Amino acid sequence: MRYISTRRGSDAPTSSFSDILLEGLAPDGGLYLPEEYPTLEAPDLERLRVALREDGYAAMAARVLALFIDDIPAEDLAAMAARAYSAPSFSDPQIVPVTALEGAGVHLAHLSGGPTAAFKDMAMQLLGELFEYELTRCGDWLTVVGATSGDTGSSAEYALRARPGLSVVMLTPAGRMTAFQRAQMFSLPDDNIVNVAVDGVFDDCQDLVKAINMDADFKAAWHVGAVNSINWARLLAQVCYYVATWLRVTEEGADASSRVSVVVPTGNFGNVCAAHIARQMGLPLGALVVATNENDVLDEFFRTGVYRPRSRAHTLATSSPSMDISKASNFERFIFDLLGRDGDATRALFDRALGRDGFFDLSDTPEFASLRDTYGFVSGTSTHADRLAEIARTEKESGYLLDPHTADGMHVARALRGQIDGPLVVMETALPVKFADTIFEATRHLPPVPARFEGIEGQVERVTALANSADALKELIAQRISPGSPA
Numbered sequence: 112m113r114y115i116s117t118r119r120g121s122d123a124p125t126s127s128f129s130d131i132l133l134e135g136l137a138p139d140g141g142l143y144l145p146e147e148y149p150t151l152e153a154p155d156l157e158r159l160r161v162a163l164r165e166d167g168y169a170a171m172a173a174r175v176l177a178l179f180i181d182d183i184p185a186e187d188l189a190a191m192a193a194r195a196y197s198a199p200s201f202s203d204p205q206i207v208p209v210t211a212l213e214g215a216g217v218h219l220a221h222l223s224g225g226p227t228a229a230f231k232d233m234a235m236q237l238l239g240e241l242f243e244y245e246l247t248r249c250g251d252w253l254t255v256v257g258a259t260s261g262d263t264g265s266s267a268e269y270a271l272r273a274r275p276g277l278s279v280v281m282l283t284p285a286g287r288m289t290a291f292q293r294a295q296m297f298s299l300p301d302d303n304i305v306n307v308a309v310d311g312v313f314d315d316c317q318d319l320v321k322a323i324n325m326d327a328d329f330k331a332a333w334h335v336g337a338v339n340s341i342n343w344a345r346l347l348a349q350v351c352y353y354v355a356t357w358l359r360v361t362e363e364g365a366d367a368s369s370r371v372s373v374v375v376p377t378g379n380f381g382n383v384c385a386a387h388i389a390r391q392m393g394l395p396l397g398a399l400v401v402a403t404n405e406n407d408v409l410d411e412f413f414r415t416g417v418y419r420p421r422s423r424a425h426t427l428a429t430s431s432p433s434m435d436i437s438k439a440s441n442f443e444r445f446i447f448d449l450l451g452r453d454g455d456a457t458r459a460l461f462d463r464a465l466g467r468d469g470f471f472d473l474s475d476t477p478e479f480a481s482l483r484d485t486y487g488f489v490s491g492t493s494t495h496a497d498r499l500a501e502i503a504r505t506e507k508e509s510g511y512l513l514d515p516h517t518a519d520g521m522h523v524a525r526a527l528r529g530q531i532d533g534p535l536v537v538m539e540t541a542l543p544v545k546f547a548d549t550i551f552e553a554t555r556h557l558p559p560v561p562a563r564f565e566g567i568e569g570q571v572e573r574v575t576a577l578a579n580s581a582d583a584l585k586e587l588i589a590q591r592i593s594p595g596s597p598a
């Protein structure tokens with residue numbers, strides 16, 4: 112399997128999985144995708160069903176990973192998946208259980224049972240294994256520079272903290288995360304972890320990460336790698352749980368007519384992009400429902416065809432803070448597919464039109480007209496009031512406490528339920544413990560604290576304030592990271 116950039120020219124070289132794993136962002140500023148998607152036919156799905164039932168989530172995931180990775184032996188992939196997806200790191204031995212939510216007419220896919228209580232663990236636990244494997248194989252080291260709105264950061268740090276040859280510099284938007292999210296990250300004592308509070312929003316942090324990656328000399332000197340969903344491996348790991356979700360909702364023998372629709376709380380478009388890839392592979396997914404919070408740039412696109420990222424001043428601080436994102440990185444991956452995988456056309460939109468005009472408009476194109484029928488995309492949005500009402504209603508109706516992001520998904524699910532045939536699954540992206548104030552506002556009680564998170568708040572926190580400047584970030588990396596010893 113070879114990989115290409117979303118901004119590639121027609122004769123650009125292709126890359127192997129191991130190359131792009133450490134590289135993260137492509138040198139031309141594009142994002143990597145497989146040259147073509149592997150396919151899943153009905154017999155493949157049945158084999159995956161048997162693997163999931165008899166050998167568990169990790170074994171099933173390893174088979175999906177092997178469809179995309181041909182430069183790591185299958186038995187090594189299986190061993191890594193087994194280490195990544197195991198109890199007690201994950202609270203449920205099924206890793207991704209799917210439950211019916213009584214009263215609401217939907218299912219919930221529980222993606223948040225990992226070490227940091229967010230769906231990011233599903234990818235990050237595997238990424239930690241893959242990085243260590245690859246760095247050991249080539250005797251290399253890596254400085255991971257990442258951006259977080261609250262969940263990617265802790266998930267990456269927990270997955271990478273004890274690994275040889277790896278350092279993490281994580282950029283956070285100052286003052287925009289919850290107390291729990293801050294405590295999770297900032298109380299880690301490890302020397303290979305540097306937490307940074309940037310004077311800006313998540314999009315500023317993400318822009319800094321991209322700026323560092325576009326400076327080829329700096330990137331080479333500091334062996335800069337990525338853990339955000341700009342790194343293809345993140346999405347690949349997420350494709351696996353869509354397969355598991357479909358298998359858990361359908362019966363043995365189900366075929367392409369057994370469509371399952373998914374509702375995905377969306378910010379950086381990574382999670383729902385993984386659903387799109389699974390659907391392109393032939394997994395029988397019906398609607399892919401993009402659920403945004405008040406930062407509704409993506410809902411606007413799916414309704415109108417206009418993609419208009421917003422400035423810092425217009426990126427609102429909401430009560431689903433991890434989705435306070437106005438420039439969705441992975442959207443470029445979907446647009447590349449939508450435009451028939453034309454790298455020049457994709458570059459024209461993301462590099463030139465966005466740079467020049469601040470938006471692009473596909474509303475009059477046949478591609479935009481095909482969004483629902485060909486790709487399954489529909490969208491909706493949710494506000495603070497909707498979110499609170501949904502948390503309270505679901506608890507009352509079904510006895511289940513949603514986190515605010517999943518509540519955004521649930522709100523959109525209820526709004527669109529009547530228009531979507533077949534099973535509808537809301538992807539649960541975090542646990543309520545991370546968002547206690549909003550849970551209290553919605554229900555007048557605090558969320559339960561799972562035993563593994565007791566006492567996490569109130570410890571000494573270590574974080575460095577930084578101006579929103581790529582030069583300042585480079586200086587900080589040069590000061591704080593010692594060129595690594597090989598893994």
Ligand SMILES: Cc1ncc(COP(=O)(O)O)c(C=O)c1O
Nearest residue numbers: 262377378379380381382433540
């Ligand atoms: C809890 C939670 N829900 C939803 C999202 C949105 O996911 P994505 O960025 O993959 O669209 C994020 C992060 O962005 C998150 O942390």
Ligand SMILES: N[C@@H](CCOP(=O)(O)O)C(=O)O
Nearest residue numbers: 259260261262263339340379
């Ligand atoms: N919600 C994320 C934002 C970063 O998204 P990513 O999927 O690109 O890592 C967070 O919580 O940090």
